[in-house]
Amino acid sequence: MSAVIIDGRRVAADIRTEVAQSVRDVGELAAPRLAVVLCGEDPASAIYVRNKGRVASELGIRFDLRRPPATSTCEDIVTLVHGLSDDPDVDAVLVQLPLPRQIDPERVIDAVAPEKDVDGFHPTNIGRLAEGRPGPVTPGTPAGCMELMRRYDVPISGRRAVVIGRSTIVGRPMALMLINADATVTVCHSKTVDLPSVCREADILIAAIGRPAMVDASYVKPGACVIDVGISSTDTGVTGDVDRASVEPVAGWLTPVPGGVGPMTIAMLMRNTVALARARRRLARV
Amino acid sequence: MSAVIIDGRRVAADIRTEVAQSVRDVGELAAPRLAVVLCGEDPASAIYVRNKGRVASELGIRFDLRRPPATSTCEDIVTLVHGLSDDPDVDAVLVQLPLPRQIDPERVIDAVAPEKDVDGFHPTNIGRLAEGRPGPVTPGTPAGCMELMRRYDVPISGRRAVVIGRSTIVGRPMALMLINADATVTVCHSKTVDLPSVCREADILIAAIGRPAMVDASYVKPGACVIDVGISSTDTGVTGDVDRASVEPVAGWLTPVPGGVGPMTIAMLMRNTVALARARRRLARV
Numbered sequence: 059m060s061a062v063i064i065d066g067r068r069v070a071a072d073i074r075t076e077v078a079q080s081v082r083d084v085g086e087l088a089a090p091r092l093a094v095v096l097c098g099e100d101p102a103s104a105i106y107v108r109n110k111g112r113v114a115s116e117l118g119i120r121f122d123l124r125r126p127p128a129t130s131t132c133e134d135i136v137t138l139v140h141g142l143s144d145d146p147d148v149d150a151v152l153v154q155l156p157l158p159r160q161i162d163p164e165r166v167i168d169a170v171a172p173e174k175d176v177d178g179f180h181p182t183n184i185g186r187l188a189e190g191r192p193g194p195v196t197p198g199t200p201a202g203c204m205e206l207m208r209r210y211d212v213p214i215s216g217r218r219a220v221v222i223g224r225s226t227i228v229g230r231p232m233a234l235m236l237i238n239a240d241a242t243v244t245v246c247h248s249k250t251v252d253l254p255s256v257c258r259e260a261d262i263l264i265a266a267i268g269r270p271a272m273v274d275a276s277y278v279k280p281g282a283c284v285i286d287v288g289i290s291s292t293d294t295g296v297t298g299d300v301d302r303a304s305v306e307p308v309a310g311w312l313t314p315v316p317g318g319v320g321p322m323t324i325a326m327l328m329r330n331t332v333a334l335a336r337a338r339r340r341l342a343r344v
Numbered sequence: 345m346s347a348v349i350i351d352g353r354r355v356a357a358d359i360r361t362e363v364a365q366s367v368r369d370v371g372e373l374a375a376p377r378l379a380v381v382l383c384g385e386d387p388a389s390a391i392y393v394r395n396k397g398r399v400a401s402e403l404g405i406r407f408d409l410r411r412p413p414a415t416s417t418c419e420d421i422v423t424l425v426h427g428l429s430d431d432p433d434v435d436a437v438l439v440q441l442p443l444p445r446q447i448d449p450e451r452v453i454d455a456v457a458p459e460k461d462v463d464g465f466h467p468t469n470i471g472r473l474a475e476g477r478p479g480p481v482t483p484g485t486p487a488g489c490m491e492l493m494r495r496y497d498v499p500i501s502g503r504r505a506v507v508i509g510r511s512t513i514v515g516r517p518m519a520l521m522l523i524n525a526d527a528t529v530t531v532c533h534s535k536t537v538d539l540p541s542v543c544r545e546a547d548i549l550i551a552a553i554g555r556p557a558m559v560d561a562s563y564v565k566p567g568a569c570v571i572d573v574g575i576s577s578t579d580t581g582v583t584g585d586v587d588r589a590s591v592e593p594v595a596g597w598l599t600p601v602p603g604g605v606g607p608m609t610i611a612m613l614m615r616n617t618v619a620l621a622r623a624r625r626r627l628a629r630v
Contacts, residue, residue, distance in 0.1 A: 164477065185471025188520065189512045191450065216535045218542075224523055226475045234474065237510055237531050242542060244530040245523050249502045256504075256528060 061284070061309035064206050070321035073205070073329060074117060080332045081118040090335035091120040092150045092176065093142045097135060098128040098158040107154055113324050119331055122148065132161045136169045143171035149335035150176035152327070155227075173338060176330045179226065187234045194337045195330040200232035202322025203264060203285050203313075204239065212262065212283045212311055215240035220257050222246045222273070222299075223266035228287050232264055253277070265299035274304040281310040287319050347570070347595035350492050356607035359491070359615060360403060366618045367404040376621035377406040378436045378462065379428045383421060384414040384444040393440055399610050405617055408434065418447045422455045429457035435621035436462035438613070441513075459624060462616045465512065473520045480623045481616040486518035488608025489550060489571050489599075490525065498548065498569045498597055501526035506543050508532045508559070508585075509552035514573050518550055539563070551585035560590040567596040573605050 081090060092114055096107045107123065114121040124142075126134060135157070142151045151174045157163050172182040178197040186193050207214060219241040223229035229245065236243045246256055257263055257277040265273045266287035278284060288299030298315030306312055313319050367376060378400055382393045393409065400407040412424060421443070428437045437460045443449050458468040464483040472479050493500060505527040509515035515531065522529045532542055543549055543563040551559045552573040564570060574585030584601030592598055599605050 181471030181475060182468045183471065184474045185467030185469065188470045188474040188516055189467060190510070190516070216537050218537075224476070230474055230476070230523075233531075237516075237533075240533070240535040242530065242532050242536040244528065245519075246528050247523075247526070249526040250528040251502050251504075 061306045061312040062210065063306075064210050064285075064311055064313045064318055066202075066206060066313060066318040066321045069206055069209050070202075070325040072209075073322075073325040074113065077325070077328045077332055078117045080329075080336070084332055084336050084339065088147070089118050089120050090149045090331050091122055091147060092152065092331045093122040093124065093145075093148045095124045095126065095135065095138060095142070095151070095153045097126045097130055097154075097161070098156075100156060103154050103156070110152075110324055110327060113328060114331070117328055119328060128158050130158070130161070132165055135161055135166050139166060139169040143169070143174055148174065149338055150174055150331040152176050174334060176327060176334060178231070178330065184226075184231065184234075187231060187238070190238050192238070194333040196235065197227060197231040198326035198330060199228050199287060199319065199323045200235055201330075202319055202326045203232060203287065204235050205326065206285065206313060206319070206322060207262070207283060207311075210283075210311055214262065216242070217261035218242045218244070218259050219262040219264065220244045220246060220260035221264045221266065222253070222257065223264075223268075223287075225266065228266040229264075232266065232287075236262070236264075267299045269299060270297040271299070271301040273299050274301040275308045278305050278308045280308050282308075283311040284309045284313070285319065286313050286315050289315060289320060347592045347598040348496065349592075350496050350571075350597055350599045350604055352488075352492060352599060352604040352607045355492055355495050356488075356611040358495075359608075359611040360399065363611070363614045363618055364403045366615075366622070370618055370622050370625065374433070375404050375406050376435045376617050377408055377433060378438065378617045379408040379410065379431075379434045381410045381412065381421065381424060381428070381437070381439045383412045383416055383440075383447070384442075386442060389440050389442070396438075396610055396613060399614060400617070403614055405614060414444050416444070416447065418451055421447055421452050425452060425455040429455070429460055434460065435624055436460055436617040438462050460620060462613060462620055464517070464616065470512075470517065470520075473517060473524070476524050478524070480619040482521065483513060483517040484612035484616060485514050485573060485605065485609045486521055487616075488605055488612045489518060489573065490521050491612065492571065492599060492605070492608060493548070493569060493597075496569075496597055500548065502528070503547035504528045504530070504545050505548040505550065506530045506532060506546035507550045507552065508539070508543065509550075509554075509573075511552065514552040515550075518552065518573075522548070522550075553585045555585060556583040557585070557587040559585050560587040561594045564591050564594045566594050568594075569597040570595045570599070571605065572599050572601050575601060575606060 111121045172180045219236045221233045224247045254276045270290040286298035286300040397407045458466045505522045507519045510533045540562045550571045556576040572584035572586040
């Protein structure tokens with residue numbers, strides 16, 4: 059027996075098709091509009107933003123790219139974000155991270171209006187998730203992991219889930235989503251003692267560490283669902299946090315890298331854009 | 345060997361003394377003012393509010409009790425809370441729960457200004473806690489549990505903590521605080537399978553279930569710190585979630601009921617009131 063390989067590309071394509079249909083439904087008057095702030099010259103960020111723009115235009119979402127100079131002050135970016143938050147023709151606002159060093163990312167994230175916060179990172183939206191009453195959007199990468207498990211019928215309720223990593227972007231919201239889905243959830247991180255044995259308790263193991271191929275078969279309970287959120291560039295190409303050759307014979311499900319979680323992030327971003335447009339227009343009609 | 349019994353009454357008294365000193369420091373111009381909304385005729389709520397008022401006045405905190413009628417609409421309470429949130433002479437706003445059935449508690453909690461949210465339940469404040477960057481106040485009961493462990497030198501970083509219960513008021517913020525304190529944290533709840541064996545992994549076990557004496561020695565790893573948040577009224581008096589006679593010989597530390605976590609809740613509420621007053625006045629001076 060070898061793990062079912064979860065095909066993130068196929069699921070992401072399905073979601074994009076669903077989103078394109080929703081865009082047509084919601085866009086009777088005007089297509090949903092996603093504003094993206096890209097500040098600085100980080101080459102990886104430039105590629106991510108280009109890919110987001112490409113998918114948006116394929117799905118009929120208006121993509122409004124703002125490129126403030128790398129020398130911008132925190133006040134400049136906060137003012138820009140406030141302007142986009144106040145613009146009635148903008149449905150969704152995304153600030154591409156990382157920002158240049160002189161800019162405090164928390165101040166910028168807090169400046170996005172919660173009802174346009176397409177990444178779901180604003181404290182009010184994370185708070186609703188933490189209270190078990192999430193709003194229309196939740197952070198795209200962990201939401202993508204949940205969606206992959208749902209579409210592959212991975213049982214979640216009552217199962218033990220272990221999340222390795224406690225970042226604001228992945229680990230923490232992932233744990234909250236799994237709690238809300240009735241899993242018994244453990245959060246591990248750099249201070250965890252004997253990580254492999256904690257991970258072997260998991261029916262669902264989420265690796266969001268950022269260390270190439272760290273998770274081998276010694277971390278995996280036979281039959282477990284292993285979701286690999288890591289993306290590292292190595293000499294041999296893009297590698298996840300999971301050692302696929304070691305884990306595939308043991309796991310019940312496995313997301314490959316590339317082609318697993320990665321494609322889901324942009325698909326969920328597009329879905330979030332439409333969800334915000336839908337929520338705003340419904341409100342505006344009342 | 346028998347568990348160290350954590351004396352919540354003593355620690356709460358120490359905190360009240362510290363708070364009274366802070367009140368004098370912060371109150372040069374005017375004492376901190378805590379507004380409390382008590383709606384309805386719940387007898388337990390009336391007792392809690394009376395106790396809060398008594399401690400507040402002992403510590404020099406102004407206590408401003410509002411008693412809207414039990415027939416109030418949700419709009420009535422939201423309007424009242426907005427008024428208190430806008431009043432420059434109010435430092436802290438507390439809405440006593442539960443509210444009468446016709447009132448949506450989430451709408452009311454969302455109406456408290458985050459900078460006056462003395463219970464720390466507003467989604468923005470829970471979100472900051474969930475993101476690992478808590479504001480000046482966090483929910484009183486779990487914050488009280490953390491304070492008890494700190495004052496009894498219970499090791500937290502790198503230890504395994506298990507929280508039983510995922511309420512908004514205790515379980516969820518408790519788990520977030522323990523993650524932020526570098527514990528490896530597991531959240532259990534009604535859907536957890538084989539709860540005793542999961543609990544036996546814990547160096548720190550937090551019982552916040554509300555079922556009298558459910559946690560016996562079979563749930564406890566020898567030497568663990570057991571924090572009992574439960575308060576149930578039984579024929580034989582007030583009882584926690586922990587079966588003390590069974591657990592005391594096994595645990596390393598144990599909070600008794602009564603006299604453990606209970607007294608901490610009001611003490612932390614008073615500390616939160618002063619923290620908000622301090623934060624607001626510092627801002628007002630800038």
